[in-house]
Amino acid sequence: xxxxxxxxxxxxxxxxxxxxxxxxxxxxxxxxxxxxxxxxxxxxxxxxxxxxxxxxxxxxxxxxxxxxxxxxxxxxxxxxxxxxxxxxxxxxxxxxxxxxxxxxxxxxxxxxxxxxxxxxxxxxxxxxxxxxxxxxxxxxxxxxxxxxxxxxxxxxxxxxxxxxxxxxxxxxxxxxxxxxxxxxxxxxxxxxxxxxxxxxxx
Numbered sequence: 001x002x003x004x005x006x007x008x009x010x011x012x013x014x015x016x017x018x019x020x021x022x023x024x025x026x027x028x029x030x031x032x033x034x035x036x037x038x039x040x041x042x043x044x045x046x047x048x049x050x051x052x053x054x055x056x057x058x059x060x061x062x063x064x065x066x067x068x069x070x071x072x073x074x075x076x077x078x079x080x081x082x083x084x085x086x087x088x089x090x091x092x093x094x095x096x097x098x099x100x101x102x103x104x105x106x107x108x109x110x111x112x113x114x115x116x117x118x119x120x121x122x123x124x125x126x127x128x129x130x131x132x133x134x135x136x137x138x139x140x141x142x143x144x145x146x147x148x149x150x151x152x153x154x155x156x157x158x159x160x161x162x163x164x165x166x167x168x169x170x171x172x173x174x175x176x177x178x179x180x181x182x183x184x185x186x187x188x189x190x191x192x193x194x195x196x197x198x199x200x201x202x
Contacts, residue, residue, distance in 0.1 A: 018060025050121035115188030
Protein backbone atom coordinates (compact mmCIF):
# COMPACT_ATOMS: atom_id res chain seq x y z
CA UNK A 1 0.00 0.00 0.00
CA UNK A 2 1.04 3.60 -0.51
CA UNK A 3 2.13 5.97 2.23
CA UNK A 4 0.14 8.73 0.55
CA UNK A 5 -3.11 9.20 2.48
CA UNK A 6 -5.25 9.87 -0.58
CA UNK A 7 -3.48 9.38 -3.92
CA UNK A 8 -6.50 10.65 -5.85
CA UNK A 9 -5.65 14.20 -4.81
CA UNK A 10 -2.16 14.04 -6.36
CA UNK A 11 -2.64 11.70 -9.33
CA UNK A 12 -4.34 12.91 -12.52
CA UNK A 13 -5.72 10.54 -15.12
CA UNK A 14 -4.40 11.00 -18.65
CA UNK A 15 -6.47 9.36 -21.40
CA UNK A 16 -4.70 9.12 -24.76
CA UNK A 17 -7.50 9.29 -27.33
CA UNK A 18 -6.08 11.16 -30.32
CA UNK A 19 -5.40 8.39 -32.83
CA UNK A 20 -7.00 8.31 -36.25
CA UNK A 21 -7.55 4.54 -36.49
CA UNK A 22 -5.48 4.09 -39.63
CA UNK A 23 -5.86 0.29 -39.54
CA UNK A 24 -9.59 0.71 -38.90
CA UNK A 25 -10.24 2.52 -42.14
CA UNK A 26 -9.65 5.94 -40.63
CA UNK A 27 -12.20 5.59 -37.82
CA UNK A 28 -10.86 7.34 -34.71
CA UNK A 29 -10.79 4.94 -31.78
CA UNK A 30 -12.26 7.57 -29.47
CA UNK A 31 -15.51 7.43 -31.46
CA UNK A 32 -15.91 3.65 -31.67
CA UNK A 33 -19.01 2.57 -29.79
CA UNK A 34 -18.76 0.37 -26.71
CA UNK A 35 -21.83 -0.38 -24.62
CA UNK A 36 -23.73 2.29 -26.51
CA UNK A 37 -21.32 5.17 -25.96
CA UNK A 38 -18.07 6.42 -27.56
CA UNK A 39 -15.01 4.52 -26.39
CA UNK A 40 -13.43 7.68 -24.96
CA UNK A 41 -16.44 8.19 -22.72
CA UNK A 42 -16.11 4.61 -21.52
CA UNK A 43 -12.41 5.17 -20.72
CA UNK A 44 -13.20 8.23 -18.63
CA UNK A 45 -15.89 6.28 -16.80
CA UNK A 46 -13.38 3.55 -15.93
CA UNK A 47 -11.00 6.08 -14.39
CA UNK A 48 -13.80 7.72 -12.44
CA UNK A 49 -15.00 4.36 -11.12
CA UNK A 50 -11.45 3.62 -9.97
CA UNK A 51 -11.36 6.82 -7.92
CA UNK A 52 -9.37 9.10 -10.21
CA UNK A 53 -10.65 12.56 -9.36
CA UNK A 54 -9.34 14.67 -12.22
CA UNK A 55 -8.81 13.61 -15.78
CA UNK A 56 -7.13 15.09 -18.83
CA UNK A 57 -8.10 13.68 -22.24
CA UNK A 58 -5.83 14.15 -25.26
CA UNK A 59 -7.80 14.53 -28.50
CA UNK A 60 -6.58 14.68 -32.08
CA UNK A 61 -8.37 13.05 -35.01
CA UNK A 62 -11.85 14.54 -35.49
CA UNK A 63 -11.52 16.27 -32.13
CA UNK A 64 -14.56 18.47 -32.61
CA UNK A 65 -16.76 15.47 -33.33
CA UNK A 66 -15.44 13.74 -30.21
CA UNK A 67 -16.30 16.82 -28.16
CA UNK A 68 -19.82 16.83 -29.58
CA UNK A 69 -20.60 13.12 -29.25
CA UNK A 70 -18.88 12.14 -26.00
CA UNK A 71 -19.98 13.26 -22.56
CA UNK A 72 -16.63 13.98 -20.95
CA UNK A 73 -18.03 15.96 -18.03
CA UNK A 74 -15.48 18.14 -16.31
CA UNK A 75 -12.45 16.54 -17.96
CA UNK A 76 -9.73 18.86 -19.23
CA UNK A 77 -9.55 18.36 -23.00
CA UNK A 78 -6.08 18.71 -24.53
CA UNK A 79 -5.82 19.17 -28.28
CA UNK A 80 -2.86 17.52 -30.00
CA UNK A 81 -2.48 18.99 -33.49
CA UNK A 82 0.42 16.59 -34.11
CA UNK A 83 -1.61 13.47 -33.41
CA UNK A 84 -0.71 11.89 -36.76
CA UNK A 85 2.91 11.55 -35.58
CA UNK A 86 1.85 8.81 -33.18
CA UNK A 87 1.11 8.16 -29.52
CA UNK A 88 4.35 9.79 -28.40
CA UNK A 89 3.09 13.21 -29.44
CA UNK A 90 -0.10 12.71 -27.44
CA UNK A 91 1.84 11.66 -24.36
CA UNK A 92 4.02 14.76 -24.67
CA UNK A 93 0.97 17.00 -25.07
CA UNK A 94 -0.75 15.45 -22.06
CA UNK A 95 2.28 15.68 -19.78
CA UNK A 96 2.86 19.29 -20.84
CA UNK A 97 -0.73 20.10 -19.86
CA UNK A 98 -0.37 18.33 -16.50
CA UNK A 99 2.88 20.20 -15.83
CA UNK A 100 0.80 23.38 -15.62
CA UNK A 101 -1.23 21.89 -12.75
CA UNK A 102 -0.37 20.77 -9.23
CA UNK A 103 -0.62 17.07 -10.13
CA UNK A 104 2.31 15.02 -8.87
CA UNK A 105 1.71 11.95 -11.05
CA UNK A 106 -0.06 10.91 -14.24
CA UNK A 107 -1.99 7.66 -14.59
CA UNK A 108 -1.92 7.01 -18.32
CA UNK A 109 -4.84 5.08 -19.82
CA UNK A 110 -5.22 4.12 -23.49
CA UNK A 111 -8.60 4.67 -25.11
CA UNK A 112 -8.47 1.40 -27.06
CA UNK A 113 -8.24 -1.07 -24.16
CA UNK A 114 -11.83 -1.56 -22.95
CA UNK A 115 -10.90 -4.89 -21.37
CA UNK A 116 -9.09 -2.98 -18.62
CA UNK A 117 -11.57 -1.89 -15.98
CA UNK A 118 -11.64 0.00 -12.68
CA UNK A 119 -10.10 -2.84 -10.65
CA UNK A 120 -6.79 -2.73 -12.53
CA UNK A 121 -6.71 1.06 -12.52
CA UNK A 122 -7.35 1.16 -8.76
CA UNK A 123 -4.49 -1.26 -8.11
CA UNK A 124 -2.04 0.91 -10.04
CA UNK A 125 -3.38 4.04 -8.35
CA UNK A 126 -2.84 2.55 -4.90
CA UNK A 127 0.81 1.87 -5.71
CA UNK A 128 1.53 5.61 -6.02
CA UNK A 129 4.00 6.73 -3.38
CA UNK A 130 5.22 10.13 -4.52
CA UNK A 131 6.60 12.01 -7.52
CA UNK A 132 9.38 9.46 -8.10
CA UNK A 133 6.86 6.66 -8.67
CA UNK A 134 7.05 4.46 -11.75
CA UNK A 135 4.23 1.91 -11.71
CA UNK A 136 2.88 -0.42 -14.37
CA UNK A 137 0.11 -2.95 -14.53
CA UNK A 138 1.45 -6.40 -15.37
CA UNK A 139 -0.13 -9.41 -17.00
CA UNK A 140 1.57 -12.68 -16.03
CA UNK A 141 4.66 -10.63 -15.26
CA UNK A 142 4.70 -8.70 -18.55
CA UNK A 143 4.44 -4.93 -18.34
CA UNK A 144 1.25 -3.42 -19.76
CA UNK A 145 -1.27 -0.66 -19.13
CA UNK A 146 -2.28 1.40 -17.30
CA UNK A 147 0.96 3.01 -16.18
CA UNK A 148 1.64 5.69 -13.60
CA UNK A 149 4.45 8.23 -13.88
CA UNK A 150 5.50 10.47 -11.01
CA UNK A 151 6.22 14.07 -12.00
CA UNK A 152 9.97 13.59 -11.53
CA UNK A 153 9.93 11.42 -14.66
CA UNK A 154 7.79 13.57 -16.95
CA UNK A 155 10.60 15.48 -18.65
CA UNK A 156 12.56 12.32 -19.36
CA UNK A 157 9.50 10.50 -20.66
CA UNK A 158 8.54 13.41 -22.92
CA UNK A 159 12.07 13.56 -24.35
CA UNK A 160 11.99 9.84 -25.19
CA UNK A 161 8.40 9.69 -26.47
CA UNK A 162 8.60 9.52 -30.26
CA UNK A 163 6.44 7.89 -32.89
CA UNK A 164 4.12 5.24 -31.46
CA UNK A 165 6.49 4.16 -28.71
CA UNK A 166 5.10 6.38 -25.98
CA UNK A 167 7.00 5.74 -22.75
CA UNK A 168 8.30 2.31 -23.77
CA UNK A 169 11.94 3.35 -24.21
CA UNK A 170 11.99 5.28 -20.93
CA UNK A 171 10.46 2.41 -18.98
CA UNK A 172 12.92 -0.06 -20.48
CA UNK A 173 15.83 2.19 -19.52
CA UNK A 174 14.50 2.43 -15.96
CA UNK A 175 13.26 -1.14 -15.69
CA UNK A 176 14.71 -1.66 -12.23
CA UNK A 177 12.68 1.24 -10.83
CA UNK A 178 9.33 0.15 -12.25
CA UNK A 179 6.95 -1.37 -9.73
CA UNK A 180 4.81 -4.04 -11.41
CA UNK A 181 1.25 -4.54 -10.18
CA UNK A 182 -0.21 -7.84 -11.31
CA UNK A 183 -3.66 -7.42 -12.90
CA UNK A 184 -4.14 -10.56 -14.99
CA UNK A 185 -6.93 -11.71 -12.68
CA UNK A 186 -9.04 -8.58 -13.19
CA UNK A 187 -8.34 -7.29 -16.71
CA UNK A 188 -7.79 -8.32 -20.33
CA UNK A 189 -5.18 -6.07 -21.98
CA UNK A 190 -6.18 -6.42 -25.65
CA UNK A 191 -6.02 -3.44 -28.04
CA UNK A 192 -8.61 -2.37 -30.61
CA UNK A 193 -6.22 -2.01 -33.56
CA UNK A 194 -7.74 -3.89 -36.49
CA UNK A 195 -11.14 -4.78 -37.92
CA UNK A 196 -10.88 -8.20 -36.28
CA UNK A 197 -10.41 -6.54 -32.88
CA UNK A 198 -13.80 -4.84 -33.16
CA UNK A 199 -15.34 -8.11 -31.96
CA UNK A 200 -14.17 -7.15 -28.46
CA UNK A 201 -16.52 -4.16 -28.40
CA UNK A 202 -19.91 -4.68 -26.77
